[in-house]
Amino acid sequence: MKCRVCREPAIIDIRRHNANFCADHFLKLCRDQTVKAIEQFDMIKPGERLLVAVSGGKDSLAIWDILLDLGYEADGLYLGLGIGDYSDASGACARAFARSRGATLIEVDLPADYGYDIPNGSRAAKRVPCSACGLSKRHLFDKAAIDGGYDVVVTGHNLDDEAAVLFGNVLRWQTDYLGRQLPVLPARHGFPRKVKPLVRLGEREMAAYCVVRGIDYIVDECPMAAGNKHLGYKESLNAVEATSPGTKHDFYFGFLARASELFRPEAEGEQADLQPCITCGAPTTAEECAFCRLVERAGGHHPDLETGAVPVELSPTRPTLARPAIVPIPGASV
Numbered sequence: 252m253k254c255r256v257c258r259e260p261a262i263i264d265i266r267r268h269n270a271n272f273c274a275d276h277f278l279k280l281c282r283d284q285t286v287k288a289i290e291q292f293d294m295i296k297p298g299e300r301l302l303v304a305v306s307g308g309k310d311s312l313a314i315w316d317i318l319l320d321l322g323y324e325a326d327g328l329y330l331g332l333g334i335g336d337y338s339d340a341s342g343a344c345a346r347a348f349a350r351s352r353g354a355t356l357i358e359v360d361l362p363a364d365y366g367y368d369i370p371n372g373s374r375a376a377k378r379v380p381c382s383a384c385g386l387s388k389r390h391l392f393d394k395a396a397i398d399g400g401y402d403v404v405v406t407g408h409n410l411d412d413e414a415a416v417l418f419g420n421v422l423r424w425q426t427d428y429l430g431r432q433l434p435v436l437p438a439r440h441g442f443p444r445k446v447k448p449l450v451r452l453g454e455r456e457m458a459a460y461c462v463v464r465g466i467d468y469i470v471d472e473c474p475m476a477a478g479n480k481h482l483g484y485k486e487s488l489n490a491v492e493a494t495s496p497g498t499k500h501d502f503y504f505g506f507l508a509r510a511s512e513l514f515r516p517e518a519e520g521e522q523a524d525l526q527p528c529i530t531c532g533a534p535t536t537a538e539e540c541a542f543c544r545l546v547e548r549a550g551g552h553h554p555d556l557e558t559g560a561v562p563v564e565l566s567p568t569r570p571t572l573a574r575p576a577i578v579p580i581p582g583a584s585v
């Protein structure tokens with residue numbers, strides 16, 4: 252097995268490219284594909300400040316690493332979910348990476364800051380854990396980006412993730428979700444722009460990227476993921492991909508090129524009804540946003556509202572929110 256570029260021994264084969272790569276050219280491929288996605292979908296403009304949603308897993312650490320190497324000003328945000336050993340280990344990976352790169356990591360901890368964790372909070376709120384978790388993440392990433400003056404929230408969703416979500420949405424014809432499944436969601440209605448620069452790279456490639464770069468990431472799946480439909484969709488697509496390499500890519504990018512536009516009006520219609528949440532000021536279609544309702548039902552609290560912190564008016568739609576604390580990483584430049 253030889254590298255397609257330099258003919259030296261290869262370390263990885265990528266069947267959908269019908270090619271093998273040595274370590275150096277594999278890293279170059281990952282960076283090039285990231286740049287291509289950023290340019291193709293106009294994700295980031297020069298000089299913008301990025302906030303990377305960091306879970307401690309391979310994808311989020313890899314995209315943070317790639318963006319730093321590409322010269323972007325990219326800080327990380329780690330959200331402690333209170334999922335036992337899994338959260339302890341994933342937080343340790345995120346902190347170790349930030350320290351090794353001299354990068355800034357912002358930390359928000361659900362149990363310490365908001366008074367609930369995902370296992371107990373989701374039970375109390377009668378939501379499945381991943382639904383409570385996803386809702387908490389979306390709200391708190393948006394909030395940290397707006398409060399911290401970041402231009403873009405970056406997530407580590409890769410091609411496998413996006414193809415699996417698309418598969419699930421198509422199987423149930425969730426047309427409202429299909430209208431929003433884009434690699435870039437523009438900033439509007441008080442939400443920051445959100446981008447997914449890893450959409451041209453697969454899960455296996457991101458694991459290999461971390462191994463080659465010596466990045467220590469949490470390998471274990473989240474214990475709450477058991478029975479998650481998303482994993483089943485990934486397995487199904489993997490079976491198809493094994494016999495027909497490139498199917499996931501064609502499925503996802505074919506959707507973006509030929510179908511996603513058709514579902515856009517429905518998704519945009521929903522956004523037109525947004526108004527500020529009466530409790531936290533975040534944009535919502537209801538009187539109170541889903542996050543605030545979750546916090547109440549989970550028996551938690553809002554740190555900013557309870558401590559009487561002086562509101563920081565960074566967004567007209569979020570009058571009551573204060574900046575998140577920036578946790579200094581020892582030895583890191585802030």
Ligand code: Q46
Pocket residue numbers: 369380381382384385473474475476
């Ligand atoms: S962390 Fe959260 Fe995932 Fe765990 S509880 Fe589900 S959504 S599986 S990416």
Ligand code: ZN
Pocket residue numbers: 254255256257258259272273274275276
């Ligand atoms: Zn090579």
Ligand code: ZN
Pocket residue numbers: 528529530531532533539540541542543544
């Ligand atoms: Zn709210």
